[in-house]
Amino acid sequence: MTVSPIENGIVLDHITAGKGMELYKVLGLAELDCLVAVINNAYSKKSPTGKKDIIKIDAQIDLDFDIIGYIDPGITVNIIKNGVNTKMEKIDPPETIEGIIKCKNPRCITSVEQELPHIFKLTDRENMVYRCIYCESKAK
Template sequence: MNIDSISNGVVLDHIQAGRSMEIYKHLHLDRLDCQVAIIKNARSGHMGKKDIIKIDYPMDLDLDVLGYIDASITVNIIRDGKLKEKKHLELPQRLVNVIRCKNPRCITTAEPQLDAVFLLSDPEKHTYRCAYCETAIDKKF
């Protein structure tokens, strides 16, 4: 398989195999008018299998969304065909409007215009708690 290199854009590498479509959805990549390549189950010496997303457009990404979905992702910024910057992600301390509270009594359920704010409460278990009602959400991997 041959996927062309990009000259100006972003390459998301080291995505856990099978997570690329979730990232595609959360970053609204379907709305872009540029080439987006999704490579699923690519061979990786380090991970066994991985996904890769190439976006042939210079754009700002929501690193909190990416870190929440998969903190092992490497974000490569490409300019003029060369690697300009490499960013390594971590679990975000605070998430806004990325996930919704599952508590039916939470204020965000009664007033959906409020921002859904979650704070990282247990990094080892990837647990976030609603800032309003403290309902826990565990990120399943």
């Protein structure tokens, strides 16, 4: 199977196998007019499973790096302009995320005050643990 190279656009490479479609959904790529390819289970030398997912977007768009860093911080982002690739090796997990996930703790103040923003803070970088800033429940 061949997916042709792109001249101007973005390639998200080294996505953990199985997370490609999740990213496609949360990044809102289904809304785009341009060509978008999601490749699942591509061969990977780096990955311990030997597999990776890849997303190719045939346009320059603003990506939410916080979402990428939260869902899969090991991803390589390649921004291609006129055929020249500017590689960002690894996306760091963001210190805080807002509006991406909701706190599910029924005892949290966010369960009764709907207008409050759902904000999570990175409390354990090694294990990628995010906690609700209000009740400190772990993000699931």
